[in-house]
Amino acid sequence: MYKLLIVDDEKVVIDGLVSAVDWEDYQVEIVGTALNGNAAYQLIEETEPDIVLADIRMPGLNGLDLIQKVKNILPDTVFIIISGYTEFDYAKRAIELEAVDYLTKPIEFDEIIQTVEKAINKYEKIQAEKNNNDKIQKYQVELEEKYILDSMLGRQLDSQKLAAEFKKCTVFVAGLKSLKWLTNLTSNGQDFIEHLKIPFVKRGYRAFIYLMEEYLVVVYANNQQNQESNAAMIEFSNILQHEVKDIPIIGISNTYGGLSNINKSYKEAIEAFHIGLYLNQSFTSYTDLEKMDQNVGTDMIEIIDHYFQKQDFDIYAITQIINDLLHYCTERMLTPVKSKYLCFKLINNVFEYVQKEFDLNVESILEEKYVIYKQLNQLRSLEEIREWLISKISKLLDYLNDNQMSYKDKLIFDVKDYLKDNYCKIISLDDVADLFHISPAYLSSVFSKKVGVTMFEYIINMRINKSKELLRTTNYKISEICDQVGYENQRYFNQVFKKHVGTTPGKYRSKHLIKQEVNTTLN
Known part of the structure; x- marks a missing residue:
């Protein structure tokens, strides 16, 4: 469970934050609450929370000062700042103090959850980095290796003995696409490293190899300036490929004089490795990256x-x-x-x-x-x-x-669309054909083949269906419905309706109204 402390000078806000979320669902335990900065600091000393959700303006210590003071005793604690103010200066200082987020009141439920999850992720990252640092400590047994590692990571040290041996130095980084490949090694870690050193040792190079979280880092003294260094690197790649059953990606730094540039070499090798990973290429030299086209393409x-x-x-x-x-x-x-x-x-x-x-x-x-x-x-x-x-x-x-249409399909689609909007008007085959710039005979033939009925049968069906709908759902007179669906003569409308429906418009309406009354009663 992650320990959370809530600090705000308004009790109603604290109560709301405590009760608004089922914190256990998010693996969070509230270890305390405080109404001012001084009380919060005392609680933090006692409970050592992983995350602190703190108001920015409080009696005693304000939220920003609280962060600064807590960082001296618990540097890993992650802070979320909440405030009723949106001033840029507050947000800027909160960012400078590495607060994970700056929330302004009122705070939405989803916003709280997202920010706490972000804080958890940051806390986990800090712990992962600490764990990585713990792994690095194992190299202290070999002082020379530790010196090289420290120098590579940017720590300024002095060793005249090693500086004499490393008149010229190259760094390269090796890894695979999978981030977990190092955990799948079949060999013992130290034995594996010693085996990987062989290509360099047998050619007279001093080499140091480090297992990092995602890749191997190799530092070797490249004093002789010959093709042997390339051969050593290729043999190293072959050994690694045999072990991991996949082709490794290798990023190579420039070669510099002495160890003073080893940190720079390390960064170059990392960049070359990531480019090689991206381009799916076995060997990528930082020298090549420097020569690449600087335009954006x-x-x-x-x-x-x-x-x-x-x-x-x-x-x-x-x-x-x-x-x-x-x-x-x-x-x-x-x-x-x-x-x-x-x-x-x-x-x-x-x-x-x-x-x-x-x-x-x-x-x-x-x-x-x-x-x-x-x-x-x-x-x-x-x-x-x-x-x-x-x-x-x-x-x-x-x-x-x-969804592709032929010309004929598109024509019929458009004609149907036109008829849908104009069926209640007087429509002739010649008029429709003229509108679509084709002959009446061609329109009649294509429409019948594609739709299965003639265009006029299609129009009649549309009119009959609409008249049935109006008879069922409106109180319009039959003569009014006749006009609305495109018939000028009611007697002719009655004949067409009876031919297609089997009964007169009046009887159709009566029959369906009775059914609706029965349905209403049953409900």
Whole structure:
């Protein structure tokens, strides 16, 4: 259970927050409440809560000062600030003090839940980072390894002995697409690390290997400046592949003189690794990233626009532009931000084209654009983006295929639509044919084949159905109904009605009114 403390100078607010949520459902235990900052601080010392929900303006210590004071004794405690004020200065200072959120009163139920869940996530992240730091401590047995690790993580230390050995230093990071691959190692961790050092040791390199949470970090002295370092890296990759049964992704830093730049090397290797993971490429050098095109892909934007503007453009052949786009991103080694921008540009062009050419709202077929954008940004590699793009486009094309009309189908659809709005008027075959710019004979033939009845039979059925509805549901005179459904002669209307229904309009009305009275009585 996560321990929560609530602080506010209004008791009604505290009572509301305590009772508004079934906190146990969210694995939260309220360990105390306080009406002012001083009392809150004393409670915090006693209960050591994981999360504190505190008002910003209170007697004694205000909410912001309370955060600052508590951070000195419980740095892991996560704060949520609540206030009746929305001043920018308060929010800014709350952010500076690393409050997880700044809520303004009145607070909605969902807002409370979402913010507490966010606070829990932050607390868990802090604990995970602490656990990671605990794992790092195991390397203290080997002082040299600890020195290298500390230097890599940015801690300024001094070791003349190691500095002499590491006249030139390279860092690389190795991992897989799966974030949990390190937990599936079959070998003992330390034995595995020693085995991975062999390619470097046998070539005379000093090497240190660290098991981090998501990847392996390798630091080695690259003093000789020859091809052996590449051979060592390839052999390392082969050993790792044999162990994990998958091709590893490796990101390589630039080579720098001495250990003073090891932290920089580490950051470069991490960035190169993530680009390699994104591009699905085994080896990615930071040197290559520095040489990559710094433009956002303006030439590719022009290619996409030109593709959609071609007179012979075929939406069903769009797989080609997807392949061209992703090949471009890989070849130019574009960052995820840049390549996702181009992919969203492609999707946006598809939206606009389908809207223009098919008069369809693509958002009603797929999702709204902001949802599409959010989904795209969650993808971790170009391979995932390819599958996602093809899936979206396939869904759209399937919809177009399933709802595609022939010319004749469209003609009959439009004629029916016209008759629906005008059946109560005097309609002739010649008039309708002229309206749709076709011959009366062609219209008569196509309509009969597609609908199964002649156009006039179709009109009569519409008129009869409407007259039956009016007879059942209104008090209009039969002569008025006759006019409303398009008949000028009541006697002729009676004949047509009796022929199709089997009884006169008057008898039909009487019969159905009696049934309605029976139904009303039964109810």
